[in-house]
Amino acid sequence: MIDNDDDDIVDVNDEDDKLAKATNCVNDKKRFTLTIFGYRPEQIKWTNVIWLLFTHSLTIIGYVYVSLYPVKFFTVPWIAMLGVAGGFGVSIGAHRLFAHRSFKARWLLRFGLVLVETLSMNGGCYSYARDHRCHHKFVDTNGDPKNAKRGFFFAHIGWWMLKKHPEVIRMGRKLNHKDLxxxxxxxxxxxxxxxxxxxxxxxxxxxxxxYLWNEDIVISFFMSAVLRTVVVVHHLFTVNSIAHIFGIRPYNKDIGPTESKITMYLSLGEGSHNYHHTFPYDYANCEKKWWEVFNPSTLFVDMCSMVGLAYDLKKPSDRVVKGIVSRIGDPRFYEKKLTVQKPMRKRIMLGAYDWLIGTVVAGWAIYPPILFKIVTGRPVIIF
Incomplete structure (x- = not known):
C-alpha cells in the first residue's frame, strides 16, 4: 500500500529529529558507498517500491490474461465507470475541492468524492491535498515533493519511491492544513x-x-481491481511529469507547468496546467468552458452545481486573466490562440471533436487486448 506519510512532519512530536536524520541522509556522502540508481538505500522508501513492483507485475500478468481469455460485455463499461469515478475522486475531490478549495460542496458530494478517491490508490485526500499545496507553493524546487527538475521519472512516480527531500519537510512546516x-x-x-x-x-x-453478470473472478480481479487502478494512477501522474516538462506556457512563461493536450485527455481535464498554476483557485482548472475542450471533471462539477450539490464556484474574470497574461505570460500566443472569438457553431464543433478525441485517447488501454483477440481469432467479449 502506498504510504505518503513517512518522513512527514505533520502531527508528529519528533519532527526535529526526523529533519536532522533526513538532512544527514542527504549530506553524509562518506557514510554509504552503495547506491541504487544514484540513491543510497536509506533514501529509498522500500515499502512503496515493493508495493509498486507487486502491483505493476500483477498488471503485466493481468494484461496478458485478459488478452487471452474472453471478457463479459458489462465488464468493460464497469471498469470504465470505476476509472472515471476514481479519476474524479482525485481531480475533483482531493485536488479542486480539498487542496484548492475552488468550490464548496454539500455533505453528500463531499462523502461521494472521498469514497471514490479511495478507488485511486493515491494515498487518501489528506496526504494528496497536503503534498499538492506544497507542490504549488514551491513548484519545481527542492521544496516540491514532485520536483520535475529531478527528472521525468521522479516527477511521474519516482517521488513515491523516495523519502522526502529535507527541503520538502522544512518548507511544509510553513503551510497551514487546519481545514483538512x-x-x-x-x-x-x-x-x-x-x-x-x-x-x-x-x-x-x-x-x-x-455476482451480477457471472464474470470470471480472475478476469474481474485483473480488470476491475488491478488494471483499472494502475492505469488510472499513471493517467493522473502525467500531470506531474508530462505537464511539467512538455508543452507551451502562455499564461506564465516563467514557471515549469505547461499546457498539455495529452494530459488533458488522460487525466479527464487536468492538462491546462500552466493556466492552473497561474490561477489555482479556478474550479474548472481551465480557461475554456467544458463544452469547448475535453474536460469531464468540470462538466461533473457544473452538473452538481445545477442540482445544488456544488456552489460558490470560483473563476477569474476575463479581465484578470488578460491582465496576468499581459504581465507574465505570452500575450502574442494568447491573443492568437485563445482570445480570438470564433463563431459559436465552430466552437461547438471544435469542442465536440475534442471530446471525441479525448474519449478515444483516454480508453487506449483496452485497444491492444481487443486487437490481439481479433488478430488471433479469439472472442473479444461474451454475453
Whole structure:
C-alpha cells in the first residue's frame, strides 16, 4: 500500500529529529558507498517500491490474461465507470475541492468524492491535498515533493519511491492544513484508508461483476481491481511529469507547468496546467468552458452545481486573466490562440471533436487486448 506519510512532519512530536536524520541522509556522502540508481538505500522508501513492483507485475500478468481469455460485455463499461469515478475522486475531490478549495460542496458530494478517491490508490485526500499545496507553493524546487527538475521519472512516480527531500519537510512546516484536520470525512478516510481501499477498490469492484453478470473472478480481479487502478494512477501522474516538462506556457512563461493536450485527455481535464498554476483557485482548472475542450471533471462539477450539490464556484474574470497574461505570460500566443472569438457553431464543433478525441485517447488501454483477440481469432467479449 502506498504510504505518503513517512518522513512527514505533520502531527508528529519528533519532527526535529526526523529533519536532522533526513538532512544527514542527504549530506553524509562518506557514510554509504552503495547506491541504487544514484540513491543510497536509506533514501529509498522500500515499502512503496515493493508495493509498486507487486502491483505493476500483477498488471503485466493481468494484461496478458485478459488478452487471452474472453471478457463479459458489462465488464468493460464497469471498469470504465470505476476509472472515471476514481479519476474524479482525485481531480475533483482531493485536488479542486480539498487542496484548492475552488468550490464548496454539500455533505453528500463531499462523502461521494472521498469514497471514490479511495478507488485511486493515491494515498487518501489528506496526504494528496497536503503534498499538492506544497507542490504549488514551491513548484519545481527542492521544496516540491514532485520536483520535475529531478527528472521525468521522479516527477511521474519516482517521488513515491523516495523519502522526502529535507527541503520538502522544512518548507511544509510553513503551510497551514487546519481545514483538512477539521474535515471529518478526510479524517475518517485517513484513519481507515487501508481497509477502505481493500473494500472499495479491490473486493467490491471484483465481486460485483462476478455476482451480477457471472464474470470470471480472475478476469474481474485483473480488470476491475488491478488494471483499472494502475492505469488510472499513471493517467493522473502525467500531470506531474508530462505537464511539467512538455508543452507551451502562455499564461506564465516563467514557471515549469505547461499546457498539455495529452494530459488533458488522460487525466479527464487536468492538462491546462500552466493556466492552473497561474490561477489555482479556478474550479474548472481551465480557461475554456467544458463544452469547448475535453474536460469531464468540470462538466461533473457544473452538473452538481445545477442540482445544488456544488456552489460558490470560483473563476477569474476575463479581465484578470488578460491582465496576468499581459504581465507574465505570452500575450502574442494568447491573443492568437485563445482570445480570438470564433463563431459559436465552430466552437461547438471544435469542442465536440475534442471530446471525441479525448474519449478515444483516454480508453487506449483496452485497444491492444481487443486487437490481439481479433488478430488471433479469439472472442473479444461474451454475453
Amino acid at each position: 484536520d477539521d474535515e471529518p470525512l478526510i479524517v475518517w478516510q485517513k484513519k481507515l484508508y487501508f481497509p477502505l481501499f481493500l473494500l472499495v477498490s479491490v473486493v467490491g469492484p471484483t465481486l460485483i461483476p462476478v
